[in-house]
Amino acid sequence: VKGKAKKAAKLANKVESAAVLGAGIMGGGIAYQSASKGTPIVMKDINQAALDLGLGEASKLLAGQIKRGRATPAKMAKVLNQITPALDYAPVKNANIIVEAVVEHPKVKAQVLAEVEQYVNEQAILASNTSTISISLLAKSLKRPERFCGMHFFNPVHKMPLVEVIRGEHSSEETIASVVAYASKMGKTPIVVNDCPGFFVNRVLFPYFAGFNGLLADGADLAQVDKIMEKQFGWPMGPAYLLDVVGLDTANHAQSVMAEGFPERMAKPNQDAISIMFEAKRFGQKNSQGFYQYS
Numbered sequence: 359v360k361g362k363a364k365k366a367a368k369l370a371n372k373v374e375s376a377a378v379l380g381a382g383i384m385g386g387g388i389a390y391q392s393a394s395k396g397t398p399i400v401m402k403d404i405n406q407a408a409l410d411l412g413l414g415e416a417s418k419l420l421a422g423q424i425k426r427g428r429a430t431p432a433k434m435a436k437v438l439n440q441i442t443p444a445l446d447y448a449p450v451k452n453a454n455i456i457v458e459a460v461v462e463h464p465k466v467k468a469q470v471l472a473e474v475e476q477y478v479n480e481q482a483i484l485a486s487n488t489s490t491i492s493i494s495l496l497a498k499s500l501k502r503p504e505r506f507c508g509m510h511f512f513n514p515v516h517k518m519p520l521v522e523v524i525r526g527e528h529s530s531e532e533t534i535a536s537v538v539a540y541a542s543k544m545g546k547t548p549i550v551v552n553d554c555p556g557f558f559v560n561r562v563l564f565p566y567f568a569g570f571n572g573l574l575a576d577g578a579d580l581a582q583v584d585k586i587m588e589k590q591f592g593w594p595m596g597p598a599y600l601l602d603v604v605g606l607d608t609a610n611h612a613q614s615v616m617a618e619g620f621p622e623r624m625a626k627p628n629q630d631a632i633s634i635m636f637e638a639k640r641f642g643q644k645n646s647q648g649f650y651q652y653s
C-alpha cells in the first residue's frame with residue numbers, strides 16, 4: 359500500500375491555487391477550508407449576495423477560532439485575503455484545480471463545467487462536489503473527461519474529515535492523485551471510490567435510514583430512537599437529528615437516487631418518514647423545522 363501511495367503522490371499535480379464554483383453552504387465551506395490550509399482560492403458565483411454570504415461564513419468561523427484562542431486577528435486577515443470572490447471566470451483562469459459546487463442539477467452542472475473548461479489551461483483539473491449525479495454522466499459535457507472526477511465533501515466542510523474522490527469512467531490516475539493530494543492538503547481524509555449511486559457514504563447511510571423508517575412505521579418514538587443511538591450506543595447523533603442536519607429535501611432526493619440505483623435493495627416504501635417530512639416542507643435545521651422544532 360505504501361508503494362502504491364508513493365506512486366500516486368508522484369503523479370499528483372502541484373495545487374498552488376484553486377477555485378470553487380458556487381458560494382453556497384458547500385462552496386463557502388470549501389473556500390474557507392482551502393484558504394485556512396494555505397491554498398489560495400477563487401470563489402465564483404453568479405450572485406453577489408451568495409458571495410457575501412460565503413465570505414460572511416468564513417469570517418464567522420475565523421471569529422469563533424479567535425474567541426477560542428486558536429487564531430489571531432492577523433491569521434484571520436491572512437485567510438480571508440486568500441479567498442478571492444468573483445462573478446466572472448477571469449480570476450479562475452490560472453487555478454490548478456476547480457471544484458464545482460453549484461446547485462444539484464445535472465443540466466446546470468454540465469453547463470458550468472463545460473463553460474469553465476474553456477477558460478482554464480489544459481492541465482487544470484476539474485472536480486464536482488455532486489452528492490448524487492454520476493461523474494461519468496457529467497464528464498460527457500467535457501472535452502477533457504480524463505481531467506475530471508468527483509470530490510465529495512460533507513457538511514459542515516470544516517468539521518467533517520472525509521472526502522470521497524470519485525473515479526469516473528475516464529478519470530486518469532493523475533487526476534485522482536491530484537485531487538487526493540489537494541484533499542490531504544486541506545486537512546481531509548480522502549478515500550477513492552467508484553462511480554455508483556450513493557458512492558460510499560450514502561450506501562451505508564440510507565440502509566440505516568431505512569431501518570429508522572421501519573422502526574417509526576412500527577410505532578417507535580423518534581426521540582427515543584435518537585436518545586438510544588446517541589446516549590447509549592454512543593454515536594454523535596441519532597438518525598432523526600442527523601436527517602435534520604443533512605436537510606430533508608436533500609435526503610429525499612438522495613433517497614430517490616438510491617431507490618432508482620438499487621431497485622431491489624433500496625426500494626422506497628409507500629409511506630416513509632423522509633418523504634412525509636419533505637412533503638410537509640419540514641426540511642430540518644435549514645428552515646427551523648424537521649423532526650424537531652428549532653425556534
Ligand code: NAD
Binds near residue numbers: 380384463510608
Ligand atoms: P447551495 O444552494 O447552498 O449553493 C449553490 C450555489 O450555487 C448558490 O450560491 C448559487 O448562487 C450558485 N450557483 C448556481 N448556478 C451557478 C452558476 N452557474 N455558477 C456559479 N454559481 C452558481 O447548495 P449547496 O448545499 O452548497 O450544494 C452545492 C453542491 O454540493 C450540490 O451539488 C450538493 O448536492 C452538494 N453537496 C451538498 C451538501 C449539503 O449538505 N448541503 C453536502 C455534500 C454535497
